[in-house]
Amino acid sequence: MTEETARRALVPVAAERVRPRGRPLRSRAAPYALVAPFFLLFAAFGLFPLAATAWLSFFRVDLTAPEARQWAGAHNYARLLGDEFFWNALSNTVLIGLLATVPQLLLALGVAHLLAARLRGRLFFRVAALAPYATSVAAATLVFALFYGRDQGMVNWALGVVGLSPVDWQNGPWASKFAVASIVLWRWTGYNALIYLAAMGTVPPELYEAAALDGAGRWRRFWHVTLPGLRPALAFTGAVSAIGAVQLFGEPLLFSSGAGASGGADHQYQTLGLYLYEQGWVNLHLGRAAALAWAMLLLLVAGFGLVRLVRGGRGRGAR
Structure with missing residues (x-):
């Protein structure tokens, strides 16, 4: 092959390398068109309600006449600071x-x-662990309300068998909190357990083998191998549980018949x-409710920011 023939053969290859410099506009816009429905729905059902609630929180608005609103400025927020019922609800939310959350995540880990062990019927036990999560909130709460009944509840019957006095679970200041918390504990333990189980499957088995060769027992392998591998899952479940605690609504609403929202x-x-x-x-005070909704959001943001700040300080201290 002569030099001229080789040069002509290389020309199409060079031209092909230079040609795809600019893609057609249609191909560049295709990814944005595919994700656009998500952002449109998020803006309509996520950002717009947030903005509308924030704007409504600066007005005095009655539910029966939402068009007759009056500008109140920061009055709704300032009112929360001196509202004893707000602080009572906040303390109840934190305690419940x-x-x-704490027993729930520990039990889910166990x-x-x-479930990670090689047992017969593992699929059955995994489905059974998720069954409480699939149960209706109303059905579960009503069953627990009967379970904690003062006169004919099974809990007080069991206490009487061992010689203890019955407890008024629906009216006691601490007993009622414990009873509501137990409903949440029962419903969400299996859900978090399956998340931890999936995270355990991502831990490389070579780490367990190396730890076993070093003489680490089952407990030390769990503490030094399993738990570090579960940190993302632990952070996720902790954050979701905190959000769920702030939004807790169905269980306390239905726990006692006649109590309602009080x-x-x-x-x-x-x-x-x-x-x-x-x-x-x-009470039909939409402005106050909107201010309270934003106060709940700000409390969550402040809580997560504080946790991040503490973790960052520990990381810098370890260096």
Whole structure:
């Protein structure tokens, strides 16, 4: 092959390399067109309600006459600072959240560890662990309300068998919080256990083999291999549980018949979600309810920011 023939043979290759410099406009816009429906729906059902609620929180608005609004400025927010029922609902939310979340995540971790073992009928046990999550909130709460009944409930019957006095689970200040927290604990433990179980499957088995060769027992392997591999799952479930605790609504609403949004005769288990519902749909003060909704969001943001700040400080201290 002569030099001229080789040069002519290389010309199409060079031209083909230079040609795809600019793609057609249609191919460049295709990805944006595919994701556009999500952003349109998110703007319509996510951003717009947030913005509308924020704007409504600066007005005095009655549910029966939403068009007759009056500008109130920051009055609705300032009112929350001096509202004893708001602080009561906040303390109840924190206490019920702690009573439900901490044991829930610990139990879920133990259940996941058991489900990870090679047992017969593992699929059945995994489905059974998820069954409480699939149960209706109303059905589960009504069953637990009967379970904690003062006169004919099974819990007080069991206490009587061992010689203890019955407990008024629906009216006691601490007993009612524990009872509501137990409903949340029962419903969400299996769900979190399956998340941990899936995360355990991503831990490389070589780490367990290396730890076993180093003489680490089952507990040390779980503490030094499994738990570090579960950090993303632990962070996710902790964040979701915190959000769920702030939004807790169905369980305390249905726990006691006749209590409604008040959360008991003395508001002993009224959560922020119940208090928001009471302000907006019982007392008909939409402006106050909107301010409370944004206060709940700001509390969550502040809580997550504080956790991130503490973790960042620990990381810098470890260096």
